[in-house]
Amino acid sequence: MKKKHKNRQIGLILFLTILSVLIALPFLILVSISLSEEERILSEGYGLLPRGLDFSAYEFVFKNPASILQAYAVTAEFSVITMVLSVLLMALLAYPLSRREFKGKKGISLYIYFTMLFSGGLVPTYMVITQFLHLGDTIWVYILPSLISPWYVFMMRTFFQGIPNEISESARIDGAGHYTIFFRMILPLSKPVLATVALFMFLAKWNDWYTAMLYINKESLVSLQYMLQRIMDNIKLLQEMPSGMTVNIAEIPSETIRMAMAVVVAGPALLVFPFFQKYFVKGLTVGSVKG
Amino acid sequence: MRVKKDRAIKPSGRKGFARKSSWQLYSMCAIPVILVFLFNYLPMGGLVLAFKDYRYDKGIFGSDWVGLKNFKFFFETDTFSRITFNTLFMNFLFIVTGVACSVGLAILLFELRSRRATKVFQTALIVPNFISWVIAAYMVFALLSPRNGVLNVIIEQLGGQKIDWYSKPEAWIVILTICNLWKNVGIDSVVYYASLMGVDMALFEAADIDGATKWQKIKYIIIPSLGPVISILTILKIGNIFRADFGLFYNVTRNVGTLYQTTDVIDTYIYRTMQSVGNMGMSSAVGLLQSIVGFILVMITNYVTKKIDPDRALY
Structure with missing residues (x-):
């Protein structure tokens, strides 16, 4: 009986290990290509393992000053600003919604919830942002429209509701207002959900190519992901092009440089996770129970 | 005092x-x-565009009303049935495979004795969720590129002929389903896993005493306790069945025209109509249809679920 148990555990671990390796495979291929020698890629194709060992692609990515570093700075800037502002504002909204005595609770909940069910869609949103609010080609277009996400608001509200009422009651008897309760008691007790939402917001912005594709024309405001996307588009153009037309080939980086760029762009998204993992599962679950 | x-x-x-x-x-x-x-x-107010013939010089309010012409025009195109079918079919595939795989994975993780191992595997499974579709497109390209792709290199080494994946629309039904699983299964399985952690351990002890098999425990304890979470997540997904994951269908397919037969979905169509054709009216009309149908679907699925079991409804 005991032995059967043990065998089963080993089988389980084996299966999950194979699965994890398969899932990680695309990452490995990306890194392998970026470390390969360009000529060998051209003659032998991509491989699971690096063909030769050559760091010049990375050297190029970091030395090529203009575009990539600029995009890095812009992306980091709007990602961090959005993360901080959105967590704060969503928590500020979620707190009143978690208070039983709040009269506007039902109305405002519905107001927020309705946006999950119904939306104006791409074109009207595009019109409002570019022609009414005039946010096109500014850094704010990356930030303002994504500050409030109903899903996370409700996640936070549910989490706040789980905090024992006695804690805020006792503060109130001591004469504390809601702002004091919110900043001094609720926020410090809600680290798991705040960290989880912060992580998701950061990643959503770090991975944002869509905003730039729609709203950004200025070279100096292009985000990293959009830059990568454009490179891919140029390659496609080159392949589909009828002969006789010309595309600026200089704008298309070599195979290894392209993959090195992808690695450099994906890197931070993978590196931040360990810092949040402590809170992650807890934050994700406590909040997702329906309320 | x-x-x-x-x-x-x-x-x-x-x-x-x-x-x-x-x-x-x-x-x-x-x-x-x-x-x-x-x-x-x-933007919801901007939906009036769906009933107008938008002209840039006249603006949103100045443009002429055209009634339902934009809708009619859309229904008359032959793309209508194609993109509707693709969106529904692919999302249906994603929902079914997604729920099956992530619940399965959650159960496997739950069966693991070592908490440390659980954590390591969870991390490995979640990580793809942190990668954008743009970068995923690079990965897919590295695997499938007609000339250099890893898959083609292997096929050739085995003596086969290289395959031009980017001109084989049928293959992308499978490829996109795998991509979707790769990216989303991990995070969903964490949600399911966490709700399994909330199951009363006494149930399992009682089952052990009664001599229940592993399979019986899964069938009578695990699946029923996951029920509410499964149905809530599925209701939300069904409500969004008319919305496709734009990043997946646009980037991973590299927006290659030869693949449209299976990969062109409502969202990519709306974007194309707006961007290259510049038809704002029709583009918003399609968006409005998408929103209305989605709204009705959530209401219906939620109503039905509520009738069957109030616990499992969303609200």
Whole structure:
């Protein structure tokens, strides 16, 4: 009986290990290509393992000053600003919604919830942002429209509701207002959900190519992901092009440089996770129970 | 001392405090509520575009009304049935495979004895969720590129012929399903896993005493306790069945025209109509249809679920 148990555990671990390796495979291929020698890629194709060992692609990515570093700075800037502002504002909204005595609770909940069910869609949103609010080609277009996400608001509200009422009651008897309760008691007790939402917001912005594709024309405001996307588009153009037309080939980086760029762009998204993992599962679950 | 303190507060009037505190609560909501108005509700007003022949020089309000012409025009194109079918079919595939795989994985993780191992595997499974579709497209390209792709290199080494994946629309039904699983299964399985952690351990002990097999435990304890979470997540997904994951269908397929037969979905179509054709009216008409149908679907699925089992409904 005991032995059967043990065998089963080993089988389980084996299966999950194979699965994890398969899932990680695309990452490995990306890194392998970026470390390969360009000529060998051209003659032998991509491989699971690096063909030769050559760091010049990375050297190029970091030395090529203009575009990539600029995009890095812009992306980091709007990602961090959005993360901080959105967590704060969503928590500020979620707190009143978690208070039983709040009269506007039902109305405002519905107001927020309705946006999950119904939306104006791409074109009207595009019109409002570019022609009414005039946010096109500014850094704010990356930030303002994504500050409030109903899903996370409700996640936070549910989490706040789980905090024992006695804690805020006792503060109130001591004469504390809601702002004091919110900043001094609720926020410090809600680290798991705040960290989880912060992580998701950061990643959503770090991975944002869509905003730039729609709203950004200025070279100096292009985000990293959009830059990568454009490179891919140029390659496609080159392949589909009828002969006789010309595309600026200089704008298309070599195979290894392209993959090195992808690695450099994906890197931070993978590196931040360990810092949040402590809170992650807890934050994700406590909040997702329906309320 | 204590009595005195109580008195000091009460006479000033509980009502006065309540009013002040309610004002505070409203003030907390103010900025978020305005933001939601600007970026969610104003665009809904912009939906009037669906009934207009939009001209840039005339603006949203100045353009002429055309009634339902935009809708009619859309229904008459032959793309209508194609993109509707693709969207529904692919999303249906994603939902079914997604739920099956992530529940399965959650159960496997739950069966693991070592918490440390669980954590390591969870991390490995979640990581793809942190990668954008743009980068995923690079990965897929590295695997499938007609000339250099890893898969083709292997096929050739085995003596086969290279395959031009980017001109084989049927293959992308499978490829996109795998991509979707790769990216989303991990995070969903964490949600399911976490709700399994909430199951009363006494149930399993009782089952052990009664000599239940592993399979019986899965069937009678695990699946039923996951029921509510499964149905809530599925309701939400069904409500969005007319919305495709734009990043997946646009980037991973590299927006290659030869693949449209299976990969062109409502969202990519809306984008194309707006961007290259510049037909704002029709583009918003399709968007409006998508929103209305989605809204009705959530209402229906939720209503039906509520009838069957109130616990499992979303609201």
